[in-house]
Amino acid sequence: MLEANGCVVILSGGMDSTTLTYELVAEGHKPHCLSFVYGQRHEREVELAKRTAEKLGLPHTTIDIGDDLKRLIGASALTGQGEIPHGHYADENMKLTVVPNRNMILLSIAIGYAISNRLEAVAYGAHFGDHAIYPDCRTTFVYAMQNVARICHFDPIRIYAPYLLDTKTDICRIGLKLGVPYEDTWTCYEGGERPCGKCGSCVERAEAFQDNCAVDPLVRSA
Amino acid sequence: MLEANGCVVILSGGMDSTTLTYELVAEGHKPHCLSFVYGQRHEREVELAKRTAEKLGLPHTTIDIGDDLKRLIGASALTGQGEIPHGHYADENMKLTVVPNRNMILLSIAIGYAISNRLEAVAYGAHFGDHAIYPDCRTTFVYAMQNVARICHFDPIRIYAPYLLDTKTDICRIGLKLGVPYEDTWTCYEGGERPCGKCGSCVERAEAFQDNCAVDPLVRSA
Numbered sequence: 001m002l003e004a005n006g007c008v009v010i011l012s013g014g015m016d017s018t019t020l021t022y023e024l025v026a027e028g029h030k031p032h033c034l035s036f037v038y039g040q041r042h043e044r045e046v047e048l049a050k051r052t053a054e055k056l057g058l059p060h061t062t063i064d065i066g067d068d069l070k071r072l073i074g075a076s077a078l079t080g081q082g083e084i085p086h087g088h089y090a091d092e093n094m095k096l097t098v099v100p101n102r103n104m105i106l107l108s109i110a111i112g113y114a115i116s117n118r119l120e121a122v123a124y125g126a127h128f129g130d131h132a133i134y135p136d137c138r139t140t141f142v143y144a145m146q147n148v149a150r151i152c153h154f155d156p157i158r159i160y161a162p163y164l165l166d167t168k169t170d171i172c173r174i175g176l177k178l179g180v181p182y183e184d185t186w187t188c189y190e191g192g193e194r195p196c197g198k199c200g201s202c203v204e205r206a207e208a209f210q211d212n213c214a215v216d217p218l219v220r221s222a
Numbered sequence: 223m224l225e226a227n228g229c230v231v232i233l234s235g236g237m238d239s240t241t242l243t244y245e246l247v248a249e250g251h252k253p254h255c256l257s258f259v260y261g262q263r264h265e266r267e268v269e270l271a272k273r274t275a276e277k278l279g280l281p282h283t284t285i286d287i288g289d290d291l292k293r294l295i296g297a298s299a300l301t302g303q304g305e306i307p308h309g310h311y312a313d314e315n316m317k318l319t320v321v322p323n324r325n326m327i328l329l330s331i332a333i334g335y336a337i338s339n340r341l342e343a344v345a346y347g348a349h350f351g352d353h354a355i356y357p358d359c360r361t362t363f364v365y366a367m368q369n370v371a372r373i374c375h376f377d378p379i380r381i382y383a384p385y386l387l388d389t390k391t392d393i394c395r396i397g398l399k400l401g402v403p404y405e406d407t408w409t410c411y412e413g414g415e416r417p418c419g420k421c422g423s424c425v426e427r428a429e430a431f432q433d434n435c436a437v438d439p440l441v442r443s444a
Contacts, residue, residue, distance in 0.1 A: 062290070064289075068288070069287065069331065100334040101337055103374075104374050109291065109327055115322035116295070135374055
């Protein structure tokens, strides 16, 4: 449970950050929601983030990181260059979906947002399942960012990452208990109308629902 | 001395980063130069950064962080809102020139640039004189960023900040020895044609030249 006077949650519109937002609200917080446009293929996520914030009556801000930065971190399949690899997250070729230093850049901006708005914490849905491929999702990375956030301003900023040791299945279980409407989340790396069902992100999502003996509303409605 | 296969230097066009760039070249490096447009009043600095890179035959990239980010970190006198406080850096009212989390944001982007361009290090001219006012210029902040940069990607990125324990006077001494053309640097916080001579940055620059019994070419030409 987060103890802080005000927080901002990085709300991508995916399952993890949406679950985290619902959990924060269930704990009595009224987080500011912050979404980023960084040239990702699946900009639909940002629309869904907005919808979640609206449903929960939370303030929502979208930050477009600008064309120069999009080009910089655009050397990845995730952001429209190259083909999205299919298969499981643990596969070597999923490294193609790494966006150079994305999480440090986005966390830094979120910390700046917290400072500007006099909030004490940044909530962030990094989880265990990301670790194999993305160095900047690992626990040691988040701990190192927590260190730097404590001293980057006059007052310490806390990075709250409660799912750091949880799998997608764990997060899905939490969300199902909270009644998170998962039809309001998007996971697929492809930019299609429907989830492709084949990319690493789709595969992981399907596993999470299966493990919880639940049906993904996105797939049910397909 | 930096030992790395390729580096990017954050070149603002001020005295510190320009001196660092000349020093890296003197050490045999051919750094990529990276400048940021973040809505600072003194965009002249970026022009001067470009000039320095050209003179030294170095690649130069400017990253405009975009309007959303400019608004976010724009709650400061440095970026055009509010009056620039006059006086010495050590004064309490210089806190008005703090840009929320600027250095973490810019370092994160520079690290992303290093990763994208397969460079091993980010060189950064933070110095001791900044410490009193700016939490994100302090040694502990830079050490914490060094920690996170080591683990944010598959290969560690090094943050090289050789002036961390130096004063502006020390940096000026190094630059004068290297023959840095300080007329190619800009320090004043105001957006005027000439340095105002009154803002904290001008006062500190004047002290640095005085301490070295030297004349600032920007003032001489005034």
